[in-house]
Amino acid sequence: MSRGAFVGGRRAVVEAIRSGRVLDVMVAPNVRETQGMRAVIDAAGAAGLTIRETDRRHLDLLAVNHQGVVAGLRPDDERPAELGERDLSSVPFADDAVVVVLDGITDPQNLGAAARTAEVAGAALIVTRIKRAADVTPAAIRASAGALLHLPHARVANIQRALERLKDAGFTVVGLHGDASLGIYDEPCPDGRVAIVVGSEGAGLSRLVRERCDILVSLPMPGRVGSLNASASLAAALYGYVLAPRRT
Numbered sequence: 001m002s003r004g005a006f007v008g009g010r011r012a013v014v015e016a017i018r019s020g021r022v023l024d025v026m027v028a029p030n031v032r033e034t035q036g037m038r039a040v041i042d043a044a045g046a047a048g049l050t051i052r053e054t055d056r057r058h059l060d061l062l063a064v065n066h067q068g069v070v071a072g073l074r075p076d077d078e079r080p081a082e083l084g085e086r087d088l089s090s091v092p093f094a095d096d097a098v099v100v101v102l103d104g105i106t107d108p109q110n111l112g113a114a115a116r117t118a119e120v121a122g123a124a125l126i127v128t129r130i131k132r133a134a135d136v137t138p139a140a141i142r143a144s145a146g147a148l149l150h151l152p153h154a155r156v157a158n159i160q161r162a163l164e165r166l167k168d169a170g171f172t173v174v175g176l177h178g179d180a181s182l183g184i185y186d187e188p189c190p191d192g193r194v195a196i197v198v199g200s201e202g203a204g205l206s207r208l209v210r211e212r213c214d215i216l217v218s219l220p221m222p223g224r225v226g227s228l229n230a231s232a233s234l235a236a237a238l239y240g241y242v243l244a245p246r247r248t
Helices: 010-018 037-047 056-062 106-120 140-142 159-168 207-212 230-246
Strands: 006-008 022-027 049-053 069-073 098-103 125-129 154-156 171-176 193-199 215-217
Touching: 006 010, 006 056, 006 098, 006 207, 010 140, 022 037, 022 056, 022 098, 037 049, 037 125, 056 069, 098 106, 098 159, 098 230, 106 125, 106 140, 106 207, 106 230, 125 159, 159 171, 159 207, 171 207, 171 230, 193 215, 193 230
Parallel strands: 022 049, 098 125, 098 193, 125 154, 171 193, 171 215
Antiparallel strands: 006 069, 022 069
């Protein structure tokens, strides 16, 4: 079977193996056996994959910042199966499901970091735009530490319509907006299904998306910088606003 995409980096390779999408694993000669490398070896062994030694210069052609380890993905598994806008109406969400919606994140590194945050926090799904937004590339997968190989992903043409479908499915839509009058500590997060919407790196939430949100909340920023990147904002909202009340 021919290969599709390649994923580099020890943590990303481990998660790719665990996802069942890896065809083979290649390592550079004399790679130091760190804890991360031991995790790769153990994951490959558990999956019945053989690790073969490959010249480092060849690995450099396959993936950047690969840490001496590259996994080849099956062609049909180059990316996780994607959902569409209509699929949002039929996903069997849990009663307390959390969905993360990214409104125009264009940097693959930011997409990956946000997906990693969402997956670790237990999100059921991530939603992104098809146009003017980052795609699921090997760089995004590596930035997500493999989370994009596990997390269900819906790519939609219109975020506003997607939010309406989530509302029809019982979600309260909460947008992160720096100018919101309500902070995450002012009132508890709504019970039940919640969709957290994060805006683009520069412009934040678009006006039309803000208008579709049921609630707009801001993060307290008493420091001098006064801003966080998308994945950091998402982490603060998920753990400080959405998940905290559900754990008490």
